[in-house]
Amino acid sequence: MLAAVTGAEGFIGSHLVEALVGSGARVRAMVLYNSFASWGWLDSLDRELLASVEVVMGDVRDPRATREFIGEADVVYHLAALIAIPYSYHAPHSYLETNAGGTMNVLEAVRSLETPRLVHTSTSEVYGTAIRVPIDEDHPLQAQSPYSATKVAADKLAESYHAAFGLPVVTVRPFNTYGPRQSARAVIPTIITQLAAGRAEVNLGALAPTRDLTFAADTARAFMAAAAAPLDAVAGRVLNAGTGNEISIGDLATLIASKMERPLILAQEAARMRPEASEVMRLVSDSSRLRKLTGWEPQHTLESGLDETIGWFSRPENLARYRPEALTL
Secondary structure, eight states: OEEEEETTTSHHHHHHHHHHHHHTOEEEEEEEOOTTOOOGGGGGSOHHHHTTEEEEEEOTTSHHHHHHHHTTOSEEEEOOOOOOHHHHHHOHHHHIIIIIIHHHHHHHHHHHHTOSEEEEEOOGGGGOSOSSSSBOTTSOOOOOSHHHHHHHHHHHHHHHHHHHHOOOEEEEEEOOEEOTTOOTTSHHHHHHHHHHTTOSSEEESOSSOEEOOEEHHHHHHHHHHHHHSOHHHHTTOEEEEOOSOOEEHHHHHHHHHHHHTOOOOEEEOGGGOOOGGGOOOBOOBOOHHHHHHHOOOOOOOHHHHHHHHHHHHHSHHHHTTOOTTSOOO
16 A cells, blocks of 8 residues: 655654554655755654655645645545644744645645545644533534634535545544654643753743643554545544543643653743633543544553653753754744
């Protein structure tokens, strides 16, 4: 089987590529074109593993490049997106072009090439602050940031292509993935890198919001489970991928500091706060549909996932990639 992965150079994308190669799949990976010949996080993977990956530089915003990349793939995993919520306040048009426009290009390519299956990536941010918990796939969509609005648009495009053209697309909606290689714009790397750097205070934004945290390897397995399930069971459907457990940002910081055996003084920094009406206060998933249709179950507890994540970030060569003193949008 040939699996084509867009956004392969990113945090989740690199974990998915790693898992696909481990499963025996042939992998074609699209990384965003750049003049530095950088493959993003793929550059950090084992060279023997990368020998099994066909890396293609391209951009999902370009229809021709997208179609040529997908080619004769048996399954497409579409992960390419702009993901940083704070930066979407500053550059919303770029999010629209990549997240909605790029998804349209993938959908059109899959349609014209008659690709057997497309696994489209959503985000729990499309739900906004929970109206009811746990959040199932029928929960109303509430766009509380330009980022989430463009992901709602992408999800609805995928839904429409299934309804209008019978496109074999299934949407996976991960809840707050974390783990090795995550950007410091996310809260767990922000906490770990500041503590590892010996900061007297850890600067964060809002401390009260809760999140359902899923380890990266479990999220990758959720994508693969959606690709392997009987098509008539999952085509046109949305599948939440989360643990069903929640923890506040403040309690999360306390837990990480305890595991790292570091003193913790929390400071809320205005620049890290979302606009009041844009903050998503509570996210906790009902992933029973994914579990029932595919047999997927998370294999990592928050405790074990954090241990592995802290271990990765604590290695000097990995920590050196980050700037704990800087605010990453």
